[in-house]
Amino acid sequence: MTGSPARAAASPGAGEEAASQARLTAEFEALLAEGETVEPRDWMPDGYRRMLIRQIAQHAHSEIIGMQPEGAWLTRAPSLHRKSVLLAKVQDEAGHGLYLYSAAETLGVDRAELLAALHRGQQRYAATFNHPALTWADTGAVAWLTDGAAVINQAPLCHTSYGPYARAMRRVCQEEAFHVRQGYDLMKALCEGTPAQKAMAQDAVDRWWLPAVALMFGPPDTEAAGGDAKTAALGAAVSRRAIAWGIKRHTNDELRQRFVDHCVPQAERLGLTLPDPGIRWNEERGHYDFGPVDWELYRGALGDDTHTARQRLAHRVAAHEDGAWVREAAAAYAARQSGADTAGTSTEAVA
Amino acid sequence: MTETVTGPARQGTDAALARYAVRLGDDALVLAQQLCGWITRAPTIEEDLALSNIALDLVGHARTLLALGGRLDGTGRTEDDFAFLRTEREFTNALLVEIPDGDFAGTVARQLAYTHHAVLLYEALAASTDPELAAFAVRAAKEVAYHRRHADDWVVRLGLGTAESARRMRAGLERVWPCTAELFEEDALVRGLTAAGAVPAPGPLRERWHEEVAAVLKRAGLPLPAPKWHATGGRDGLHTEAFGPLVAELQSVHRQFPGGTW
Ligand SMILES: [Fe+2]
Numbered sequence A: 001m002t003g004s005p006a007r008a009a010a011s012p013g014a015g016e017e018a019a020s021q022a023r024l025t026a027e028f029e030a031l032l033a034e035g036e037t038v039e040p041r042d043w044m045p046d047g048y049r050r051m052l053i054r055q056i057a058q059h060a061h062s063e064i065i066g067m068q069p070e071g072a073w074l075t076r077a078p079s080l081h082r083k084s085v086l087l088a089k090v091q092d093e094a095g096h097g098l099y100l101y102s103a104a105e106t107l108g109v110d111r112a113e114l115l116a117a118l119h120r121g122q123q124r125y126a127a128t129f130n131h132p133a134l135t136w137a138d139t140g141a142v143a144w145l146t147d148g149a150a151v152i153n154q155a156p157l158c159h160t161s162y163g164p165y166a167r168a169m170r171r172v173c174q175e176e177a178f179h180v181r182q183g184y185d186l187m188k189a190l191c192e193g194t195p196a197q198k199a200m201a202q203d204a205v206d207r208w209w210l211p212a213v214a215l216m217f218g219p220p221d222t223e224a225a226g227g228d229a230k231t232a233a234l235g236a237a238v239s240r241r242a243i244a245w246g247i248k249r250h251t252n253d254e255l256r257q258r259f260v261d262h263c264v265p266q267a268e269r270l271g272l273t274l275p276d277p278g279i280r281w282n283e284e285r286g287h288y289d290f291g292p293v294d295w296e297l298y299r300g301a302l303g304d305d306t307h308t309a310r311q312r313l314a315h316r317v318a319a320h321e322d323g324a325w326v327r328e329a330a331a332a333y334a335a336r337q338s339g340a341d342t343a344g345t346s347t348e349a350v351a
Numbered sequence B: 001m002t003e004t005v006t007g008p009a010r011q012g013t014d015a016a017l018a019r020y021a022v023r024l025g026d027d028a029l030v031l032a033q034q035l036c037g038w039i040t041r042a043p044t045i046e047e048d049l050a051l052s053n054i055a056l057d058l059v060g061h062a063r064t065l066l067a068l069g070g071r072l073d074g075t076g077r078t079e080d081d082f083a084f085l086r087t088e089r090e091f092t093n094a095l096l097v098e099i100p101d102g103d104f105a106g107t108v109a110r111q112l113a114y115t116h117h118a119v120l121l122y123e124a125l126a127a128s129t130d131p132e133l134a135a136f137a138v139r140a141a142k143e144v145a146y147h148r149r150h151a152d153d154w155v156v157r158l159g160l161g162t163a164e165s166a167r168r169m170r171a172g173l174e175r176v177w178p179c180t181a182e183l184f185e186e187d188a189l190v191r192g193l194t195a196a197g198a199v200p201a202p203g204p205l206r207e208r209w210h211e212e213v214a215a216v217l218k219r220a221g222l223p224l225p226a227p228k229w230h231a232t233g234g235r236d237g238l239h240t241e242a243f244g245p246l247v248a249e250l251q252s253v254h255r256q257f258p259g260g261t262w
């Protein structure tokens, strides 16, 4: 958008404010329509900024909360090779969290603020991670299915309209694609192993399929998805706004279909059954049909107040609180190093 | 460390070197296991990332060293056989890496002691008569040098940070320091290998280690602990009570699926 009028600082006279605002918005939307990216110093509508902050923060939170179900298996990985792979993956997820918090910070919020909102339960993360990871095979199912869903969800975000977010997502997506392959490879090893190993793999897929299909793509946002009309209409309105602003590129339901189309042949190759009797190839549509998600029932079973959901947040808050003295020490040391610390608490601290 | 030994003498050295490699592999594996326990609980996301990165390197070292042990001792045991199918009494790590470290300052204190030791040892092992061990040591020394930098930086930050961080850092050092002497223990195995030129003598390493850690602690305004007792026994498989649960956790999934492939 360099050189565009929208980039100029908005400093309207008192009476002209509304008109100027409308003109800037129109110009902003026209530029987006041309496929230009928005950079941190560009003018942007408040709604666009708010929608981005909410989405990027939720994404960043999902990365770090998502480390928990898999991280809990690091000490129990059944081979040193798998331990290495899982360590590398969890490390990547921490990195994704960092890139995304940095992208959010370009919009005028800071990481501490966003984390505080997460800890107070005011900002959300992908509810998929409120499912418990009960066995070793769950780490494979999560990587194959949940990261797989993330790749499909996030690939279009590499071209999202906000520059810093798009650039962060390009790095994230590359690594996510790698996680999916490793997850598939882990499941393959289990499927080719003993009957008990294969049974563990099938059980994990039985439990992680629905969370991936339903929760990683959000609520239905087209009537065709067969959800209730009110939910679909509401979802559609939000998606339309996000698509108009170039934050989203596809509806939730389009992406969900793409995911199912990806997974069905992979599951067949593994010899695993996806727990949806409605899955069958539809020659006419050129896609796999799949059973509608019973959102009402599903939401009831997965409130924010399940045991695992409480556990995820409590774990995160405990880590934050237990580490407070470390962060305070690092800040005090940094302040002293930069010479900004002339007197006060941290000077007496070392006495 | 240049003489080429053949015949039965060579076999004796190989068996001894196998045990030595497994000791170092066990150190790396058990320390990695401890660091895995931090991930998602670290004070910052940057630390989650740093500690998982260090743990990843250590698992890599364990894999190479344990596999080397299985080749040199003629049993053909794999890295996973060593990690998942031995009993507590068969692990030969130093006690330093297995004791509970209390808090982040304890972890940093342990990392300080271990990393300075490991860099010095691996740099010296690069001259080993065993080509595989030497090649490994060259690579590992470079990696552990980064871990040492991470530890040094935290020791200084916590030592000079706040009253609380300095207090915790002193307590962490007091907690782990009685276990540092064992890293340089010179038992019959080490003496034999030193004489054969296969591994460095621990005495000079210990002196350099002492100078280095004392210098870091001085920069951090922290006293060098002077423990009145020294823990020992790890190299003979005599561990602490905390070690049983650690091994049980490490091996649980592997042992639940006999004959499994991963
Ligand atoms: Fe990620």
Ligand SMILES: [Fe+2]
Pocket: A093, A147, A175, A176, A179
């Ligand atoms: Fe991932």
